[in-house]
Amino acid sequence: MSITTRPTNTSRTSGTLAGRTLSYVALVLFVVFALYPIVQIITIALRPGDQLLSTSLSPIPKGATLANFRILLTETPFLRWLANSTVIALAVTVTGVALASTAGYALSRFRFLGRSSMLNGLLVTQMFPATMLLLPLYLILIKLSLINSYLGVIIIYAATALPFCIWQLKGYYDTIPVSLEEAAGIDGCSRGQAFRLVVLPLAGPALVITALFSFMTAWNEYVVAALILQDVEIFTLPVGLRMFQANMSTQWGLYAAGALLVSIPVVLLFLLLSRYLVSGLSSGAVKG
Numbered sequence: 001m002s003i004t005t006r007p008t009n010t011s012r013t014s015g016t017l018a019g020r021t022l023s024y025v026a027l028v029l030f031v032v033f034a035l036y037p038i039v040q041i042i043t044i045a046l047r048p049g050d051q052l053l054s055t056s057l058s059p060i061p062k063g064a065t066l067a068n069f070r071i072l073l074t075e076t077p078f079l080r081w082l083a084n085s086t087v088i089a090l091a092v093t094v095t096g097v098a099l100a101s102t103a104g105y106a107l108s109r110f111r112f113l114g115r116s117s118m119l120n121g122l123l124v125t126q127m128f129p130a131t132m133l134l135l136p137l138y139l140i141l142i143k144l145s146l147i148n149s150y151l152g153v154i155i156i157y158a159a160t161a162l163p164f165c166i167w168q169l170k171g172y173y174d175t176i177p178v179s180l181e182e183a184a185g186i187d188g189c190s191r192g193q194a195f196r197l198v199v200l201p202l203a204g205p206a207l208v209i210t211a212l213f214s215f216m217t218a219w220n221e222y223v224v225a226a227l228i229l230q231d232v233e234i235f236t237l238p239v240g241l242r243m244f245q246a247n248m249s250t251q252w253g254l255y256a257a258g259a260l261l262v263s264i265p266v267v268l269l270f271l272l273l274s275r276y277l278v279s280g281l282s283s284g285a286v287k288g
Contacts, residue, residue, distance in 0.1 A: 045069070045256035068253035069261075077232060078258060081240035086265075088150060088236060089218040092157045096165050096214030097207060099158070104169030105195060109178070119170075122163040130160050134227060141228065148230045156224050161217045165210045172206035173199065208276040212269065219266060237262050 046064040072078050107119060137156055138147075146152030176199055184194040200207070222238040229235055232243075241258045244251040 041256045041259055044252055045260055047253060068257040072254050072257045072261070076254070077235070077240065078237075078261070080233060081235050081237045082261075084150070084234055085219060085236040085238075088153055088157070089215050091150075091154045092161065092218040093211050093214045095154070095158045096161050096217075097211050100162055100165035100169050100210055101200065101203070101207060103162075103166045105173055105199065107166065107170045108173035119167075122166055125163045126167075131223060133160075134224065137224075138227060147228055148234065149228075150234065152228050153225055153236070154218075156228070157218045157221065158214075161214045165213060168213075169203065169206050169210060172203055176202050205276055208273050212273065215269065216266070219262075 043061055045068050046066070047061045048063050048065055048067070107115060137159075141147050141152045141156075144152075146155070180198050180202075181191075181194040184198050185191075189197065220238065221236075222242070225236045225239045226242070229239060232240075235243075237258070241255060241262070244255045244258070
């Protein structure tokens with residue numbers, strides 16, 4: 001007669017505890033890995049000018065000071081650059097969401113001549129890096145007299161962000177049942193009213209992602225802005241911060257302080273919109 005042994009509750013508990021411990025250790029390591037550069041930037045921003053080359057690992061340096069932030073805000077055009085980036089990013093965000101939401105809906109709901117070619121064309125544009133388009137776009141802006149202007153940068157940013165945004169919203173609209181719009185039509189809604197009152201509330205998460213992508217495209221971009229913007233007064237933040245770096249010396253304290261301040265609006269935006277990013281289709285249906 002053979003006797004079979006079964007795992008006891010103690011062994012199961014030990015295995016589960018070990019697995020959880022390894023998971024927590026891995027998560028802690030990833031958190032440390034992600035936070036270390038941020039802590040270093042904060043440390044450099046708080047260091048006095050004579051301690052920038054210090055090798056100390058202390059997060060708060062000896063003699064910590066806010067002098068770099070004071071100089072950045074009062075003795076440089078940083079606030080002007082901040083205003084420029086905000087105007088451009090908001091304009092690109094509004095343009096991207098407005099055009100992508102309507103274009104994606106048309107490509108999702110209607111069948112018309114050239115629809116497949118248009119979708120394939122939008123997809124092909126994503127296969128080429130934006131730097132390949134700099135020369136033709138620059139020549140176009142010269143013809144339109146839009147070099148060194150807000151409008152020129154906004155047009156390029158919106159044009160490069162739209163293909164991805166349209167594809168994303170088109171795919172999300174495909175998941176929304178057409179029967180909901182038909183029911184709205186039975187209740188007396190026109191096509192436009194059904195789109196505004198039924199489809200857009202359901203597409204809230206996709207619209208938020210589109211807005212974030214458009215905003216980030218304009219907020220962080222450097223190459224296009226450096227090529228088109230030539231006046232210091234209309235520089236965006238990435239181009240303006242580049243002025244603190246020179247061939248012979250770099251103002252690392254100002255650079256670090258500026259990098260921290262630039263990241264704050266993005267972090268706040270993610271925190272404010274996080275609940276929309278994790279919401280699903282059913283949440284949108286209830287809200288609608």
